[in-house]
Amino acid sequence: MFVFQEQIEENLPLFNARYDEAITDSREAHHFVPDTPGKIKITLGKDEPGTIQTFVIPHSHMDVGWVYTVQESMQAYAANVYTTVTEELLKGRQRKFIAVEQEFFRLWWDSVATDTQKLQVRNLLKEGRLEFIIGGQVMHDEAVTELDDQILQLTEGHGFLYETFGVRPQYSWHVDPFGASATTPVVFALAGFNAHLISRIDYDLKDDMQQNKKLQFVWRGSPSLGQQQDIFTHTMDQFSYCTPSYLPFSNRSGFYWNGVALFPSPPEDGIYPNMSLPVSSDSLHLYAKTMADNIKERAAWFRTNHVLWPWILKSSESTSSYDLYILVTSSGLSYRRYRIMLETSPCSNESDCLPTYVGRVVKFDRQIVNKSKKQGVRLLPVMNECYTLRLDQDTNLLNSITDRDTGRTVKATQDFLEYHANGDVQQGPISDNYIFTSNGPAVSVSKAVGMEIVIGKLVTEIRQHFYRKETDKDYSYVVYTRLYNVPAEYDGKMLCHRLEQEYKVGPLELNREAVLRTYTDLKNEKTIFTDNNGYQVLKRQYKAYMNNTVARNYYPLVRTAYIEDDSTRIVLLSERSHGVSSQDNGQVEVMLHRRLWNNQEWNLGYNLTLNDTSVVRPVFWLMLGSKPVTSALYPRSGLALEHRPVVMLLDIPEKPSVKSWPEGHSRVHAEPVSLPPNLHIQSLSIPGWRYSSNHSEQLRDIQQDFDRVLLRIMHLYEVEEDPVLSLPAAINLKDLLSGLGTVASVEERSLTGTWDLSELNRWKWRTSQKEDKGLRTDQRVDSPGRSTGFGQLKNRYPCCCGELGRDTFFLTVFLLRYFTRTRITPYSFPVTDEY
Structure with missing residues (x-):
């Protein structure tokens, strides 16, 4: 996946306090920690007004999988x-x-550390000289990662740290992700963090923040949240780890991190001290004056620590800046299961056949795509209960879509285009793994289109084949569009209101970047809405730039994107991350595939040219309708696409044998449970099990506490997004989880489960803020008189049998202990609602 040019820094991921001068094998690299304390006082000259305190933070950041595997x-x-x-x-x-x-x-810890080293680590943690920051498996990417995965990797790390050392991270250190998503401060606040650090954001934005002393602020990641989810955020300044590229360097290393010196100005003689020597007070002396001048310059970009800048950055105010799968056997919570018997012999006639056998193929002649040809004359309708698609038989392209609920017809057609990329650094900017830089507008690649339609009782599939030349034997692109005909006895509102599209793209020609562009007559003014990590949707208005305007108007599409006019909306739902943009009025385009090569030394050295000759098959769901209808459907539809049911070919006996259950666990049958339409079970897991780096060993030898489960329930709608669905929803956890056994107690926990919320006291900030749209902490409606059936809770909480709203928590976490339990598979896994 590409990220955008203005978000790229040319320095490497860096280590602090790393001593690797004149080594030939990186395995010899030795990490020094300075003799000087972490807090350094630098006294200025006699004419200077005072003393500046500098805090040196020796730390590690190592990408978990980049150009090398984890093992390498x-x-x-x-x-x-x-x-x-x-x-x-x-x-x-x-x-x-x-x-x-x-x-x-x-x-x-598992495979290298000796018993002595483990004891030393425990003592260092107790003394506060070693600290874990973030605490997740990785420093996760913010642009294209999905919320479920962010939470899971954070939970894995926090569980290990708490079990092993009894510590819980309270600060973030997001120095390396490209861009800063508004979802991240929400996740970190809910996990119990007190402060958040970011670095790689848009250069222009960072410059503006420096000039206006806005590098430090209190961030509220969602308009639905209140003060209890605020988090203090520090933005690293423009120099970050390195000096401006125009400054000269000597042959001797300065403060050397992967070859990039730290401070922006060399000493007066232009030569840095030789840092090949051990770090000591003497070797730091020559650096002190330069360091003081530098820090004095940076200090002007921040308010003092006594008067922090009283400002809340709300994502809605800065819109342009920012599986394993398992067969769920928990009674009442799984998908509905259907058993389809396949015939072993051909059908004698159509009436004897199951719907899986019924399908009639209609083929159409290949048509030349010619804009001068008269279009819209011979239109073929294909419909289900919700939509009518009209296909132009003179081009074999889509012509329009009609929403049968409202009668609104939207002119719509689709085409594959390619951006041409430069591969020679001497000829100008290049595209690679990190940067999307096109030579010009995207070019349509199809000269002819073939079409066939497969008509079935349950599904109608439209197949469009796109050819580069009129006479080509093999097609270059394919679109499979499926409309579902829902049986009368089935509640298929979500199934009916989607056009499923699967594409086949590739292999591409060299230095091509392929997009699917949908043209409509919606007047969206080149404005597109995209989601942050599958959590919240932000408005992205098109902007013109001095350079690379195309790429700088691309945004991550993790799950949802849409364009709209005053009355109608077209929604794209994706099962994986893509880049998306609206380059012109009524248009929405999605990047599907890239094949690139260039001669930049850096890319060649690390194999980052992306010379990918594969064929990809992405899947999208398209929705058309009024804003209320699509607002109600797209959050649940997006989850349904991401967590599609598993279709398995099994030989199931009529009376399957029942294995004995572990001692102390009963087998409970529960009726299916349906959540309110604005709530979603984000995950159901067994917390607190010992981690092993060998996953197979972990699954074999783990001793889970089957008496506890960790449940996360998510509210799907922002405040004021929908007049009904944005309201709190009533649930009863006893009924919801009855299929797991008899519940003994419930605790409300932090996002990763390591904190009891009654014991979590995060930093609070006094800010000059507008009145919250949602409820404040002291406004939550308690229900002390309600009978929950869970026994006595430590703290009263209305969600046990009451209301759950996004304005209090977008994701509420419960730890439940059971008297008796049914058996549950020992993984952390997503559980989806019934779709």
Whole structure:
């Protein structure tokens, strides 16, 4: 997936306090922690007004899978980081270090660390000289990751840390993700963090924040949330780890991190001190004046720590900036299961056949795509109960879609286009893994289109084949569009209100980036709405830039994107992340595939040219309708697409044998449970089980506490998004989870489950803010008189048998303990509602 040019920094992911001068094998790299304490006082000259305190933060950030695999990274350098850091911390009680990603630390802990080193780590943690920051498996990407995965990887890491060391991370260190999503501060606040640090944001935005002293702020990631989800956020300044590229460097390393010096101005003689020597007070002396000048310059970009800038950044105010699968056997909570018997012999006539056998294929002649040809004369309707599609038989392209609920017809057609990319750095900007830079507008690649329609009782499929040349034997692109005919006895509102499209794209020609563009007559003024990590939708208005305007108007599509006019909306739902844009009025285009090569030394050295000759088959669901109808349907439809039911070919006996249940666990049958339409079971898992780096070993040997489950319930709608569905919804957890056994108690927990909310006291901030749209903490309606059936809770909480609203929590987490339990598969897994 590409990210956008203005968000790219040319420096490498960096390590602090790393000593690797003149080494030939990175396995020899040794991590030093400075003799100097983490807080350095630099006294200025006599004419200076005072003293500036500098805080040096020795830390690690190691990508879990980049150009090397996790195993290769462990062998090359990652294991040695923790070995040498532990060694160096023991050399002075004033030395401190923060560790970020748990994947590498766990591997070191499980397979490398000795008993002595483990004891040393425990002591360092107790003394506060080693600290875990973020605490997830990785420093997750913010642009294209999905909310479920973010929560899962964070939960894995937090569970390990709490079980192993009894510690709970309280701060983030997001120095490396490209861009800053508004979802991240929400997730971190709900996980119990007190502060958040970001770095790689749009250069222009960061410059504006520096000039206006806005690098520090209190961030509220959603308009639906209140003060209890605010989080203090610090933005690293423009220099971040490195100096401006125009400054000269000597042959000797300065403060050297992967070859990039730290401070923006060299000493007066233009030569940095030789940092190949151990870091000491003497070796730091020559740096002190330069460092002081630099920090003094940076200090002007921030308010003092006594008067923090009183401002809340709401995502809606800055819109342009920002599986494993399992067969769920929990009674009452799984998908409905259908058993389809297949015939073993051909049907004698159509009336004897099951619907899976009924299908009539109608083929159409290949048509030349010619804009000058008269169109819209011979239109073929294809319909179900919700939509009528009209196909132009003179082009074999889509002509229009009619929403049968409202009678509104939208002119709509689709085409594949390609952006041409430059591959020679001497000829101008290039496209690669990180950057999308086109040579010009996208070019239509199809000269002819073939079509056939397969008509069935349950599904009608339209197949369109796109050819580069009129005489080509093989097609280059395919669109499969499916309309579902819902049986009368089935509640298929969501099924009826979607056009399922599957594409076949590739292999591409070299230096091509393929998009599917949908043209409509909606007057959207080139404005598109896209989601952040499958959580919330933001408005993206088209902007013109001095350079690379096409790419800078692309945004991540993780699950949802739509365009709209005053009355009608067209929604795209995706099962994976893409780039999406509205480059012209009424248009929406999605990047589907890329094949690139360039001669940039960096890309060649790390194999980042993306010379991908594969064929991809992405799937989208399209929805057309009024704003109220699509608002009600797209959140649940997006989840249904992402967590599609598993279709399995099995030989199931008529009376399957029942294996004995573990001692102390009963088998409970419960009636199916339907949640209110604005709530979603985000996950159901068994918390607190011991982690092993060997997953197979973990599943085999783990001793789960089957008496506890961690339940996350998510409200799907923002405040004021829908007049009805945005309201709190009533649920009864006793009824909801009756299929798991008899509930003994319920606790409300932090997002990752490690904090009881009654014990979590996060930092609070006094800000000059507007009145909240949602409820404040002290406005939550308690229900002390209601009978929950869960026994006595530590704290009264209305959601046990009451109302759950997005304005209090977008995601509420419960820890439930059972007297008796049914058996549940020992993974953390997503459970979806009935679709």
